[in-house]
Amino acid sequence: MMRSHKLALHIADASWGEIRRQLTCKTDWNGKELVIIDRFFPSSQTCGYCGYCGYRNKEAKDLSVRLWECPECGALHDRDINAAQNILKEGLRKRTPAT
Ligand SMILES: [Zn+2]
Incomplete structure (x- = not known):
């Protein structure tokens, strides 16, 4: 999705890194597996x-x-x-x- 220039700014704004960090934390906390x-x-x-x-x-x-x-x-x-x-x-x- 980052290859699309129109979407790139919106995706960057969504802070995918932070979303992934939160998901990793929550899945670890609950004994679940996060599949990337x-x-x-x-x-x-x-x-x-x-x-x-x-x-x-x-x-x-x-x-x-x-x-x-x-x-x-x-x-x-x-x-x-x-x-x-x-x-x-x-x-x-x-x-x-x-x-
Ligand atoms: Zn088919």
Whole structure:
């Protein structure tokens, strides 16, 4: 998201470092695990439909594009919901297995 100049200032204002610090503190305090995914993970550019397709768009879509159809499987995606589902999947994939 920091690659978008329009968003960069807003994101910097949100103080992601402080948000991450707070989340780390709260998850440690409550005995939970905080899973960090790569900042450039293509969450909104990857088809997350049913977990089978996995189509990844090579070009970033303009933020004004809120809906897109996967050319591989035909699934219609809301950009934010698709991104949230992909972030959840990636977080679960990276999670440390319980011992
Ligand atoms: Zn697809």
